[in-house]
Amino acid sequence: MQRIFQSTLSQRNFWLRRPRCLSQLAHNHTQNTLEEEDDFLLPKIPHFDYIPLPYTGPSASEILEKRKEYLSPSILHLYKNPLNLVDGKMQYLYDENGRRYLDAFGGIATVCCGHCHPDVVEAIVNQTRRLQHSTVLYLHHAIADFAEALAAKLPGDLKVVFFTNSGTEANELALMMARLYTGFHDIISLRNGYHGNAAGTMGVTAQSNFKFNVVQTGVHHALNPDQYRGVFGSDGVKYARDVQDIIDYGTCGRVAGLIAEAIQGVGGIMELAPGYLPAVYNCIRKAGGLCIADEVQSGFARIGSHFWGFEAHDVVPDIVTMAKGIGNGIPIGAVVTTPEIAKVLMGRTYFNTFGGNPACTAGALAVLKVIEKEKLQENAFVVGSHLKECLTSLKEKHEIIGDVRGRGLMLGVELVTDRQLKTPAKAEILHIMEQMRELGVLIGKGGFHGNVFRITPPLCFTKEDADFLVGAMDYTMSKM
Numbered sequence: 139m140q141r142i143f144q145s146t147l148s149q150r151n152f153w154l155r156r157p158r159c160l161s162q163l164a165h166n167h168t169q170n171t172l173e174e175e176d177d178f179l180l181p182k183i184p185h186f187d188y189i190p191l192p193y194t195g196p197s198a199s200e201i202l203e204k205r206k207e208y209l210s211p212s213i214l215h216l217y218k219n220p221l222n223l224v225d226g227k228m229q230y231l232y233d234e235n236g237r238r239y240l241d242a243f244g245g246i247a248t249v250c251c252g253h254c255h256p257d258v259v260e261a262i263v264n265q266t267r268r269l270q271h272s273t274v275l276y277l278h279h280a281i282a283d284f285a286e287a288l289a290a291k292l293p294g295d296l297k298v299v300f301f302t303n304s305g306t307e308a309n310e311l312a313l314m315m316a317r318l319y320t321g322f323h324d325i326i327s328l329r330n331g332y333h334g335n336a337a338g339t340m341g342v343t344a345q346s347n348f349k350f351n352v353v354q355t356g357v358h359h360a361l362n363p364d365q366y367r368g369v370f371g372s373d374g375v376k377y378a379r380d381v382q383d384i385i386d387y388g389t390c391g392r393v394a395g396l397i398a399e400a401i402q403g404v405g406g407i408m409e410l411a412p413g414y415l416p417a418v419y420n421c422i423r424k425a426g427g428l429c430i431a432d433e434v435q436s437g438f439a440r441i442g443s444h445f446w447g448f449e450a451h452d453v454v455p456d457i458v459t460m461a462k463g464i465g466n467g468i469p470i471g472a473v474v475t476t477p478e479i480a481k482v483l484m485g486r487t488y489f490n491t492f493g494g495n496p497a498c499t500a501g502a503l504a505v506l507k508v509i510e511k512e513k514l515q516e517n518a519f520v521v522g523s524h525l526k527e528c529l530t531s532l533k534e535k536h537e538i539i540g541d542v543r544g545r546g547l548m549l550g551v552e553l554v555t556d557r558q559l560k561t562p563a564k565a566e567i568l569h570i571m572e573q574m575r576e577l578g579v580l581i582g583k584g585g586f587h588g589n590v591f592r593i594t595p596p597l598c599f600t601k602e603d604a605d606f607l608v609g610a611m612d613y614t615m616s617k618m
């Protein structure tokens with residue numbers, strides 16, 4: 139592969155100005171000749187005191203064979219030789235040979251407290267031993283306790299909770315409630331958004347990779363307020379005019395609502411341009427619609443500056459949907475809305491067999507307590523800011539980095555082969571990802587073109603972990 143970074147005077151300047159996070163690689167660089175600068179020190183995974191139990195199960199290749207025979211051929215796996223992960227502890231994962239990896243993807247922004255966090259495990263195990271399942275047709279304190287604690291984390295009148303099993307289900311329910319409440323059908327969502335894969339949510343999802351050729355009606359996809367590639371740069375209010383145009387020209391003038399992520403996760407960690415959400419909420423409400431915030435990825439303290447992604451935009455939604463981080467890996471989702479909107483489900487039965495299951499809600503309550511007790515939001519802010527700063531410095535060094543974005547521990551690094559043309563570096567990202575795995579870092583990937591690193595680790599990530607990740611990325615890019 140063509141070497142992207144040549145040893146130049148600017149590289150020497152870079153090393154002189156290098157941030158602390160790159161120090162392990164910078165060792166000896168200032169005194170060595172530029173030619174010797176290829177001899178990087180291998181970045182090392184931070185020390186961690188945990189030894190997983192020996193693994194005696196089937197090997198990666200045996201599992202792969204079974205997957206090929208018995209699982210859907212549509213299921214993808216990361217890496218040429220897929221990883222067989224058998225243990226997890228906090229921000230680390232272990233493969234079948236006991237090799238430790240830094241988890242910078244967090245089970246796709248899901249593991250917030252850390253893998254197998256003892257408090258969460260204890261809550262689930264204790265509840266499972268006593269009563270694993272009963273359904274909401276009977277009383278149980280776990281669902282009521284968690285609903286109360288969750289409602290306390292939301293602003294305004296957002297205090298009625300419906301539990302589901304996933305983000306898709308939560309969004310399906312939210313869309314239906316918006317339609318029922320307003321009496322209108324049209325929903326506006328943003329291009330490049332991802333909201334799930336059932337009938338309605340596939341409709342609002344706006345990336346062809348995730349849309350099958352089935353009927354998806356009643357949705358309009360608005361211009362994405364994309365600060366990197368978008369036509370209006372970071373001017374959120376200009377993008378918002380497109381929503382008004384859709385309402386004026388594409389609907390009867392009244393809509394059921396808007397659904398949007400504050401930071402598009404699957405779409406490549408795209409933070410909506412500032413000013414966009416307040417302007418769009420205004421348009422939607424004037425047209426009689428409800429504003430749905432999809433917090434499946436950006437919720438639960440991940441963005442550091444706030445507990446919810448929408449808070450960073452200074453708006454209060456009418457409906458908030460959540461999943462992933464809510465349970466640290468337990469299958470649970472939720473829709474939270476106001477008492478008035480919640481009433482639309484009366485008169486029929488909205489039933490969900492597992493929604494609010496005692497084991498899941500007991501675990502999710504433990505998650506909320508751990509986030510508070512261990513100050514994970516503050517940690518996401520401090521470590522995330524440090525990591526973003528390091529990645530931004532790395533961008534000065536490696537031409538292949540076109541953009542560094544996001545907040546807290548929800549960060550994106552977009553790779554391009556040409557900074558002017560913003561040509562997606564699709565092959566290069568795969569190579570870097572494989573090499574980083576070899577060095578012990580598991581990182582996510584996404585974006586419409588598949589050329590964005592998604593960094594969404596457990597929120598217990600440390601500065602040392604961040605430095606190791608940046609070191610591994612730097613090392614790999616320097617060797618290309």
Ligand SMILES: Cc1ncc(COP(=O)(O)O)c(C=O)c1O
Pocket residue numbers: 303304305306307309332333334335399403404432433434435461462
């Ligand atoms: C923002 C967002 N909403 C909804 C979903 C769907 O969630 P689930 O996969 O739990 O159905 C996802 C999944 O990645 C998501 O990122």
